[in-house]
Amino acid sequence: MNLDLQELPLPSLPAGTAGRVSRIHGGRGMALRLARLGVRPGAVVRLVSSGPFSGPLLVEVEGLRVALGRGVARRILVRPLP
């Protein structure tokens, strides 16, 4: 079974659904900045809304709402949760 097939970049998650973070592509700085807000491998992230004009994404993680720029969100890989 190849689980990687189910991995999606965060912006591809349908709005209103949740996914579990599997990997974060990015330097130490970005990974740490995300970890501070609870976005880290293993965390469950729900996509609340994604802004138009390739604007940022609004996600909810551990009860907190976080705005993520597109560029950042694309480097976060998630596995969709049912």
Next chain:
Amino acid sequence: MRRIALVGQPNAGKSTLFNALVGYRAVASNFPGTTVELLRGKGLVGGRPVEIVDLPGTYSLLAGDRAEQVARDFLTSGEVDAVVNVVDASLLGRSLELTLELAELGLPLVVCLNMMDEAQHKGISIDSDALAELLGVPVVETVAARGIGLKRLLSAIPQARPARPPRYSADVERAISRVEAAVESVTEASGLPPRYVAIRLLSGDPPPKSLARIGLSGEMKAAREELARARGEDPALVLSAERHAAALRLFERVAKVGHARVGWRERADDLLMHPLLAYPLLALILFALFWIVFRVGGILEGLLLPPLEGLSQGLASLAGGGLFSQLLVGAFQGLWAGVAIVLPYLVPFLFLLALLEDVGYLPRVGYLMDALMHRIGLHGKSVIPFLLGYGCSVPAVLATRILEDERDRLVTAALAVMVPCAGRAIVVFGLVGRYLGPGWALFLYLLNLVVIGVAGWVLKRVFPGAGPGLILEIPPYRLPALRTLLGKVWLRLKDFVVVAWPLLVGTSALFALIEALGWTGPLNAGARVLTWPLGIPAQAGVPLVFGILRKELSLVMLTQAFGTADLSLALSQGQMLVFAGFVLFYMPCLATQAALGRELGWKRTALVLLFTTGIALLVGLLLRGVAALI
């Protein structure tokens, strides 16, 4: 005197608590990053005076942006006797990570579970006795915004003691012990626990200032490399994940999560952040803001202006025609203008701004603007200085400290000083809003956004480089207490009354003197380089020059320069538009220039001044063209 530090994650309510403990001193808002420097105040604990220090919000004691470093350096400086860890109880699981870091730091600690009402709303019940037991420190429940639990907090502070630090997985503990053994001999003098120093060095952070000369020995490097190899990750991330797991275990032992009530605060984002509806709603909210400021301001001005004008004329006829009496009348006119022209628009504006801030809409505006900001090569946390700029440019410039990158700080500061502060809002409302209507005032604000966008685009070409992407906490909507709103309005108004009024009175008297000496002519002639291309009367030159001291002065002195409070007699509508448009952008006021100088250095400040004045001239010319059409 004992020194007590308020430490917590951004937006946990530290500044609100600080205000409640020492009286209104700090601007507290419902968005992260409002406090960027240490704020000190005096309070009473157990009948004895103590110094209470409000620290910038910090997610972690690991190095972050400059505001976070300020917090960390202060905590490790040895100047702190006790720490009150302010925790947003509704985000307890995540907040405990910082609590555990504070436990590692070993300072006497009290945990303040703030926003207990929010936690209840979210269906989280917390056994604070169990938490106190597990951490080994006093835990107090509060709702600082409503003044609940403050007495209990104050009486708990003398009982502060170091908390029990968490234990991690065996391999991490082994690595910590190795580094600990290597640093133990040097840490003793600094008073910092060797375990804390070991964890900090293991995370790859520089050593604390008091231990600056500590070198990374071979043993430390080996421990770091071994951990990184075993886990396949940077040790900083390993430690962060370990601490996260420890915080979660602690959370599960002391808290139960039941059903959250879902009300308007959770649903509001479905509308206000809706991909399509968000922008029309933003425009609607902004227009409502302008309309209310304009209407309320108009009513207040109508009440205040006639009696004060009568008084001023009465004084003039009583005083006679000597130089001294002219000075007296001038000074009185300044005072009168400060009351009757400035306050009517300033008070409703500040109130509504405070409301938008504290409800939590302002960071959402930042979110909605990110797509635009991205295009102008600025993103992420730059929105916070921009949003603060609508209140006053000085905190906006200081807030650029939350940006990690030097280039981002310069570009953000250069653009943020063009955001119209409350002083410039007065010129817009008192001139354009009053004589041309609120629609034109809104037009100037929107034009301002567009110009900042274009200027940003230009700066991106001059200073290439992409800032880090947006990662911003969006706080929940909150219903602010009227008391905190009024406190904030008062705090900002106090600055106006204390700084601007004496300046208004002084410069008005000075202006009367200049007039009496017959110097206005040459001065206005000198300012003709500005007024001539803009197509506004020469008499408006001196008010423009004096506006550098304080932006509201431009409007106030305009009434003095023309000798009438009804400016429609002296200026056409188009000229008013040009004048206000120029004031929006040209040179920031003296206080802002000083802040810029401190944050960026004087050379760069001079660049910012030239840049903004150039833009102001361009905008003025553009508006002259627009005015020709109306």
